[in-house]
Amino acid sequence: MEKFQAGMVLGAVGDALGYRKGRWEFCTSGRQIQEELETLGGLGALKLDPDNWPLSDGALMHMTTTEALVTDYWCLEDLYRELVRVYVESMVSLQGRPPDPGTVEGCVHLKPNNFLLAWHTPFNEKGSGFGAATKAMCVGMRYWQPQRLDNLVEVSIETGRMTHNHPTGFLGSLTTALFASYALQGKPVVSWGRDLMKVIPKAEEFCRKTIRHMAEYQEKWFYFEAKWQFYLEERGIEEEGQNKPLFPDRYDAEETDKLYKRWSSEGRAGRRGHDAPMIAYDALLASGSDWNELCRRAMFHGGESGATGLIAGCLYGLLYGLSQVPAGLHQDLDRRQRLEDLGAELHRAASAEKIIEK
Template identity: 80%
Template sequence: MDKFKAGLVLGAVGDALGFRKGRWESCPSGKKIQEELVDLGGLGALKLDPDNWPVSDAALLHMTTAEALVTDYWCLEDLYRELVRLYVEAMVCLQGRAPNPSTVEACAHLKPHNFLLAWHTPFNEKGSGFGAAAKAMCVGMRYWQPERLENLVEVSIEIGRMTHNHPTGFLGSLATALFASYAIQGKPVVTWGRDLMEVIPRAEEYCRKTIRHMSDYQENWFYFVAKWQFYLEEREIDKEGQNKPTFPDCKDAEETDRMYKRWSSEGRAGRRGHDAPMIAYDAFLAAKGDWAELCKRAMFHGGESEATGLIAGCLYGLMHGLNQVPQGLYMDLDKRERLEELGEALYKASSAEKCIDK
């Protein structure tokens, strides 16, 4: 249970660090961010509080998703209807936190008062952003057991499509949900990317059965897969048995930024559903359990550092807990009490012997 709590808390810590009240989220230079961090006294000297280090809209949507997952739903359709209701309500609460315009626009298509079509939204050319990936780790926490993989695939895709109905968007939510489940299972981190590639055909099969106009998605489907295959080949962990990732000698933040931009689709690292989980995963893989190293790579880079920080921080908490993390980062954290309550509730819900079918 403690690691479930730590996962949600450290996800919010990573988000707040990368966000820094909008200052670092919008900064394109990791070097500048890390210089400002030194001026603040370094990572260990930071004291995160709601006024100066609030969590971003991404962390609040992750919490909103978790709120629905801990309700006592009898079937997945009931879960989806509850999510629709909470997402629509959240759009009002998020106005002071600069929510992503494409997410707000997508939520306008949700129909909380339509029992049959509540969560059915049209294909969205703008839906390839990181938002779906950044809110789905709790899905992996709810369905972390290997025998619940079918539920994980379906729920992560459907919650992704509600706000990011584009393969690059909702495959991102599948990736982060899957990685969260692997962290809880204790699977070797180096295998996660390969295992994701093996699960994606299940996602495609599910979508073929449930999406009426699959042709709209097909031409965009392989972009996500191709990007991830390129990444795994670059790290030399694309094949079974290759368990020693190759990392370039990134001597400074500028080299790291250049590497991350290469993986992105438009030169802003972490902006899309494929590279936000990719950067978080790469940082987690490279850090080898070192919290400070994880922060340097996932929270303090140029680009969407609040999204990559949220994903990486959650994965770290699920695998390592709070022991190595300075207390000042989470003692007075924004929403900490509710985050811990949700972590406990997710643990209890995931442990309950209850098979959720359609």
């Protein structure tokens, strides 16, 4: 249970650090962010509180998704209807936090009063953003056991395409859910990217089976896979047995920003569903259990640092727990108690024997 709670809490910590009330999330220079951090006394001196370090819309949507996953649903359609309801309601409750435009556009098409078609949204050319990826780690926590992979694939895709009905968007939610399940299974981090590539055909099969927008999906599908294949080759870990990732000798803030931009699709690192999980994964791969190094790579760069921080922080918590993270970063965190409670409730729900079928 502690790992589940740590995942929820540290995801929010990573989000609050990367977001910094919008100041760091919209800063394009990792060096500038890291220099500002030093003037604040460094990471260990920070005390995160709700007024100065609030959670962004990304962390709130992850909590909202978790709220639905811990309800006592009898079938997946009931879960989807509950998700539609809480997503539409959440658009009102994100006061003062500018939500991801893709999420807003997706929620406009959700139909909480239509029993049969509540979550069937149209294909969205602009739905490739990170918002689907940042809310799906809890899906992987709910269905973390290997025998629940089919549930994980289906729920992460449906959850993703409710708001981001574009393969680059909803394959991002599949990725973060899958990585959360791998963390809880204890799989070596170096194998996660390779294993993702083996699961993507399952996602394609599910989309064909549900016959939703397959013609529009197909031409976009290749982009996500090609980006991840390129990344795995660049790190030298695309084949089984290749377990020593290759990193550049010089990897300071400026080099990191350049590399992350190269992985992106529009020069804004972490903006899309393929590269937000990729940056978080790369940071975990390089940092191991070193929390400070993880933050430097995933939370303090010149891109969508709130999004990459949320994913990386959650996965770190699932792997290593809270013990190596300075207490000042989480003891007075925005919504700390609810995050812990949701972690405990997710653990209980994931441990229940009942297998949910369609």
